[in-house]
Amino acid sequence: MLWLLSWKNIWRNKLRSIVVITAVTLGVFAGIFMIAFMNGMVEDRIKSVIRTEISHIQIHQPDFKENHDFSLRINNADSLIQKIIQTKYVAAVCKRIIISSLVASAETNTGVIITGIVPDEEKKVTNISDKIIVGKYFEGRGKNAVVIGKKFVEKLKVTINKKIIITLQDINKNITSGAFRVVGIYETDNTMYDEANVFVRYNDLCILTGLNDTETHEIAVLLTKNESSETVKQELKKNFPELEVQDWMELSPEAGYLVSAMDQYMIIFILIILLALCFGIINTMLMVVLERVKELGMLMAVGMSKPRVFFMIMLETVYLSLTGGLIGIVSGYIICKHLEKAGLNLYFWKEVYSSVGYSSFIYPTIDFQMIVFTTWMVILTGILSALYPAYKALKLNPAEATRTE
């Protein structure tokens, strides 16, 4: 009956209760939506880091990543790749030659990283081939084809089918140049990446530099799932102790940091929202107690114990919080689940997002664990908000309270 009484009590002043419930609903909805939104952004960024930029694991000679020293090459790359592909959770492997170079067009020149790839192998590991917006990805073209980023096109002021000159150091440390025709222009979500990475065929680069085609600077590994990165990394480290094996979190520390910090951000975000709601609820419940002094006095007079009075006030507060909280959680969950499939196109901020490596097409994602956590936090907020008003109710003297006008 106490549960029923508490529930009926919150509807005494319908307008006030609806205002509080609406505030809690909006607060919790905003929290859920923002978490899903941030989650979606981070997941998309990580997907982009892995599938477009660096893959799950990279293998180099020690120190190659620090200085891109041309001489730090892995020999017998093909036999290594054959061994790596046998490893559990490995989906695909490819080799790359990476050389810092100078690229010149008829208009200007600039420094850039040239990556020599085997297109068919690279397609299995990264998705640059899907990001082509003009031209093709090395298909049906003769030698010395180059695929460049949209941002780099703007910088170099070239167009499709135009030639550019790539100048780099050969195997004998001599400067050498080659004319390459732009066959494809790609665009990823990260303009910084597009501006700094140019792709040519592995064989073309071997001919230009005099490298043996079994030599490589980098072996990139794509796994069947992100969670296997650590396991496979340790396995490869054990198998190739003389090489440096790094996973995507080491290769892109900011992406790794995003993952580890995201949970903390989400918890802090929810707590701030609930703290703000907490004060609103305390204010309302204090008014409730002050308005019902006479009735609370009567309840205590006729034998309702103080713990029961305390529980009744607490229950009313939890009902208020939980009603708003559940509406907010359910509506937030439904909308986020819909957007998880449909996506949210923020094309008007595309430039801003892509300049920091994020897609402007966001798929908010929410997991059930976060929903459970938020529900518990709402209940806890209700309980904490009830403490002070319930304490005020307990301090009432029934003799005085029953005679209050």
Add this chain to the structure above:
Amino acid sequence: MNIIEIRGICKTYDKKTLPVHALNGIDLTFQKGEFASIVGPSGSGKTTLLNIIGGLDDPTDGVILIDGVNITALSGRKKTQFRMKNIGFVFQSFNLIPVFTVKENVEFIMHLQGISKEEREKRTNELLDAVGLNDKKNNRPNKLSGGQQQRVAVARALASKPKFILADEPTANLDSKSTENLLDIMEKLNQEENITFIFSTHDSRVVNKARRVITIEDGKVISDISN
């Protein structure tokens, strides 16, 4: 048989700053089945005495024995339990729970006592029959007149089968007809079921019905007349 024994009750408010002596050594006894009213001018100490008898307030000095139990010595929790089981209250302004129906208001104390649903319903029907409101049992208090609300309050006070009922100015907010009706019901309950009623009142109609009239002035009993 004495069900209430009041020995040397004193009550002083604001003992340190400006002491107000509300009660100055009250000695009284009430027996089972009494229909008594405590009268006196405003500020004479009627309500204070009733609050102390009901265990809602503590005396500064003196002892109250109810059926031999010294309630002034009980802890807060025990006193609350004692009130729930032994004392019924009727307040001047009814103090019904507005969100509950008439039936729920009467049932509520029995629920606090842990009485089974069947027994609660049976007793609620009996009580509402006794106060003539069984046809209104599903109404909310705001759909009832003042007199009807006070009759519900009487039924609620009787729900816990108390040893006696304390009614603090129960007719103060009622018109003549309602007052008459309420007094008749209480008198009938007193005579037929031997329920003890103790009123504090200014109302001459209540005084006229009472079989014992105790007059208090300045915190002292100045007369105690039984008819």
